[in-house]
């Protein structure tokens with residue numbers, strides 16, 4: 001693949017870049033913020049993109065009726081693999097950081113999974129329940145789609161396994177016969193009971209889904225166990241791979257496209273991770289991918305021979321686009 005184009009202080013090339021697209025899909029952590037720290041001038045950058053069609057340049061009377069006078073600016077969508085939060089939770093977080101956003105602009109991996117289960121999977125009657133490994137974000141999004149859910153944050157699964165539990169799983173009395181899906185997301189209370197229960201559902205034919213398969217969770221300038229690393233033991237024990245619903249899965253891209261009526265050729269994915277964000281955009285045949293260097297992957301990562309994806313553009317940080325504001 002050819003080298004990415006570096007977007008830096010030059011207004012003309014940044015304008016040209018922005019003008020290619022009508023929609024920007026933003027990864028969140030590592031692009032907009034790190035943990036609870038919003039990166040400098042990110043709110044202004046998103047505002048600039050949203051206001052783009054009515055910027056002083058394009059709303060000048062001399063061009064008020066020409067093709068540059070689009071009444072609405074760029075569409076900005078926040079696409080995150082974080083399954084622990086619902087869209088509502090994310091909206092709260094994004095708004096608290098003063099980034100302009102509405103609930104409909106948020107697309108998380110728990111929502112992606114819930115939409116996939118309710119609208120794409122045709123679960124037979126009597127097999128409509130989900131056994132979830134995950135936090136409240138998974139439960140809330142399943143509930144919003146009217147999907148009954150077991151496991152999750154239920155305290156009855158957040159405990160040590162007893163000899164009775166072994167027996168009840170083995171003979172099936174601990175299992176709900178209506179469970180048709182095992183959904184695995186990041187669970188900060190993962191334990192032997194939950195994994196063993198999920199395994200028993202899988203062995204009885206439940207469909208295996210994962211909200212996302214991030215190997216690690218970057219936090220506090222370090223790396224913790226990601227959703228994928230929680231899921232792998234289940235894949236190993238059951239001998240089946242889950243269908244992934246987060247980036248880079250094209251199931252998520254299809255869902256985003258359906259919801260936002262994307263013109264893929266005019267959409268740009270912005271991210272910090274090559275194997276999730278940039279691969280997501282490339283596999284989805286989007287018009288562009290922009291890699292920012294404020295997160296997980298750096299230039300060396302796409303220079304490597306075995307680089308999993310190479311972006312079309314890169315910038316040191318997202319707010320470098322704001323030079324045109």
Ligand code: PLP
Pocket residue numbers: 027028029030079080081082083084186214217227
């Ligand atoms: N999963 C969890 C639980 C997270 O907390 C995060 C980042 O905050 C992610 C995944 C990665 O999210 P993103 O796709 O926005 O980088």
Ligand code: CA
Pocket residue numbers: 027028029030031271272273295
């Ligand atoms: Ca990220």
